[in-house]
Amino acid sequence: MADRVYIFDTTLRDGEQSPGCSMTVSEKLKMAAKLVDLGVDILEAGFPIASEGDTQAVEAVSKEYPWVSVAALARCNKNDILVAAQALKAARRPRIHTFIATSDIHLKFKLKKTRDQVLEEAVNAVRLAREYCDDVEFSAEDATRTDHDYLEQVSRAVVAAGARTVNLPDTVGFSTPEEYGALIGRISKALGDSAIVSVHCHDDLGLAVANSLAAVQAGARQVECTINGIGERAGNAALEEVVMAMKTRNDRYPFETKIVTEQLYPCSQLLTSIVSFGPQPNKAIVGENAFAHEAGIHQDGYLKNRTTYEIIEPKSVGVPESRLVLGKHSGRHALAQRCETLGVPLTKEQLDVVYTRFTEAADRKKGLRNDEIADLARTVVDELAKAAAVQ
Ligand code: KIV
Numbered sequence: 236m237a238d239r240v241y242i243f244d245t246t247l248r249d250g251e252q253s254p255g256c257s258m259t260v261s262e263k264l265k266m267a268a269k270l271v272d273l274g275v276d277i278l279e280a281g282f283p284i285a286s287e288g289d290t291q292a293v294e295a296v297s298k299e300y301p302w303v304s305v306a307a308l309a310r311c312n313k314n315d316i317l318v319a320a321q322a323l324k325a326a327r328r329p330r331i332h333t334f335i336a337t338s339d340i341h342l343k344f345k346l347k348k349t350r351d352q353v354l355e356e357a358v359n360a361v362r363l364a365r366e367y368c369d370d371v372e373f374s375a376e377d378a379t380r381t382d383h384d385y386l387e388q389v390s391r392a393v394v395a396a397g398a399r400t401v402n403l404p405d406t407v408g409f410s411t412p413e414e415y416g417a418l419i420g421r422i423s424k425a426l427g428d429s430a431i432v433s434v435h436c437h438d439d440l441g442l443a444v445a446n447s448l449a450a451v452q453a454g455a456r457q458v459e460c461t462i463n464g465i466g467e468r469a470g471n472a473a474l475e476e477v478v479m480a481m482k483t484r485n486d487r488y489p490f491e492t493k494i495v496t497e498q499l500y501p502c503s504q505l506l507t508s509i510v511s512f513g514p515q516p517n518k519a520i521v522g523e524n525a526f527a528h529e530a531g532i533h534q535d536g537y538l539k540n541r542t543t544y545e546i547i548e549p550k551s552v553g554v555p556e557s558r559l560v561l562g563k564h565s566g567r568h569a570l571a572q573r574c575e576t577l578g579v580p581l582t583k584e585q586l587d588v589v590y591t592r593f594t595e596a597a598d599r600k601k602g603l604r605n606d607e608i609a610d611l612a613r614t615v616v617d618e619l620a621k622a623a624a625v626q
C-alpha cells in the first residue's frame with residue numbers, strides 16, 4: 236500500500252537512552268505490552284551488545300510477542316550482529332537494525348575511517364545480518380550531515396547487499412523540513428521499490444515531528460519515534476504527534492498507520508509511571524493541559540460546541556474528557572456548569588455573587604480547586620437565603 240506508513244517504535248531503545256529513562260527488563264516488558272496494544276509495526280526492544288539487560292529485554296519481548304516484528308540494534312561489526320541475532324532467536328519476525336555513521340564529521344573524529352572503509356563495513360554487516368534474518372534495516376547515522384552523493388552510494392550498496400529498510404537519521408536534529416524532504420525525496424527515488432526509506436529525527440531544534448512529516452510527504456514510509464518524544468538529548472519525534480498529525484490533517488498527510496489512537500494517552504501515562512519524568516503540561520496530545528480550557532471566551536465557545544476550540548476529540552486519544560480549568564480568565568458559563576456538577580446549582584442572582592467572589596479569589600491564586608468552588612457556592616447560597624429571610 237503506497238500510502239501506508241509503518242510506525243517503528245524506539246521508546247525501549249533510543250528512548251531509554253535519555254537520562255532518567257533507563258528501564259529494567261520487567262519494565263520494558265510492561266511497556267512492550269502497551270506498545271503492542273497501541274499497534275506499533277516494529278518494536279525496537281534494545282541494543283543487545285550494550286548490556287545484559289538489553290539482551291534479556293530483546294529476548295523477553297521476542298518470546299512474549301512472537302507475532303510482533305521485534306528489532307535489535309547492532310553496530311556494523313560481527314560481534315554486535317551475532318549478539319543481536321542471538322537475542323532475537325525466539326522472535327518469529329526478527330529484525331536486525333545495523334548502523335554506522337556516514338558523515339565526514341563522524342568519519343574523521345569518531346571512526347577515523349575513510350568513506351570506502353565505511354561503505355565496505357556497511358555492506359559486510361548487512362550481508363552478515365541477512366544470514367540470520369530476512370528483515371535487515373540499515374541506518375546511516377548522521378545522514379543529514381552526510382555528503383548526498385556518498386549517502387546515495389551507501390544506500391544503493393546496502394540494498395544490493397540485502398537491506399530491506401534504509402533509515403536516514405537526523406541524528407543531531409540539525410535538518411529543516413524542506414532540506415530533509417529534499418534528501419528523502421532523492422534517496423526514495425534512487426531506491427524505488429527496492430527498499431523502504433525510513434526516518435528517525437531528533438528534536439534538538441524542535442523540528443523532529445515537522446521533519447518526519449516532511450519526509451513522509453517526500454516518500455519515506457517508516458517513521459521511527461518514541462512515546463512522549465523521549466530519547467537522546469532533546470528526544471526523538473513524538474509518536475503521538477506524528478500519528479495524530481497524519482490522522483487529523485489527513486487532507487495534508489494522506490497516509491495511514493495502524494495505530495490504535497485510543498491507546499496513546501494510556502501508553503504515555505504508563506511510560507510516565509516507569510521513567511523519571513512525564514511530558515510537560517503543554518505537550519501536544521498527551522500533556523496535562525492538551526485538552527484544558529481556561530479563558531472565559533474559550534470555555535464559553537467550547538461549552539456551546541467543543542469544535543470551536545478543540546481539533547481532536549480527547550476520547551480519540553484515550554483522554555477521558557476535556558478539562559475546564561477555573562481560573563481568573565474563566566467565564567460565568569463554565570463556573571455555573573462547574574457548580575452544577577459539584578451539586579450546587581445556582582440561580583442567576585446567586586451566580587452573580589459567586590462569580591464576583593470567584594474572580595477576586597482566582598486573581599490572588601493560580602486557580603481554585605473543586606472543593607473550594609463548592610464551598611464558595613454553598614456559602615453564597617446560604618448568605619443570600621439568610622438575607623432574604625431577614626427582609
Ligand atoms: O539517532 C540515530 O542516528 C540513531 C541510530 C542508531 C538509528 O539512533
Ligand code: ZN
Pocket residue numbers: 249404406435437466467
Ligand atoms: Zn537516535
